[in-house]
Amino acid sequence: MAPKIQKSDAEWREQLSESAYRVTRLAGTERPFSHPGFAPGPGTFLCTCCGEPLFTKDTKFDSGCGWPSFTAPLKGEAVEEHVDTTHGMRRTEVTCSSCGAHLGHVFPDGPPEAGGLRYCINGVALDFEQEEG
Known part of the structure; x- marks a missing residue:
């Protein structure tokens, strides 16, 4: 299925940091343990490119692999x-x-x-939206 949001290469380059562009648009990988992490507490992980909700903090776990790991997508x-x-x-x-x-x-x-899956996701591909409360 074709993505719903489509932008030119130039538009993605202008919107994203160099590392986010390399990972998300060129299928790169950040070095393990290179992402600084995310705020504590409950919240939702969003696609850094389009803001789509992808994962929740309650499905995140420390797999020891060096990248954020989740057991399942939000939906x-x-x-x-x-x-x-x-x-x-x-x-x-x-x-x-x-x-x-x-x-x-x-x-x-x-x-x-939790289902046996490990979604190993580049931290630079995610933004974290902390829950209010």
Whole structure:
């Protein structure tokens, strides 16, 4: 399915930081443990490109891999999954369903009690909106 939000390369470059552009528009990856983290407390993780709600803080867990990890997207249609065979591997890429931004990958090694999936997402691809209260 084609992304709902479409912009020119120049528009994305103008809107995003260099690292966010490289990760989200060119399917790059930030170095592990390079993202400073997010505010404490409950909230929602949004796509840094389009602001679409993607994950909630209550599905975030520390997998030790160096990238933010989640057990599930906020809703199934928030992200799309695609086969990725780059770098000599077969993985499942995760993209924003609204704008097509590359977010990261999903792996079957998450907490079994939460469904067994680990959405390994680049921190630079996310903005955090803390809940009021």
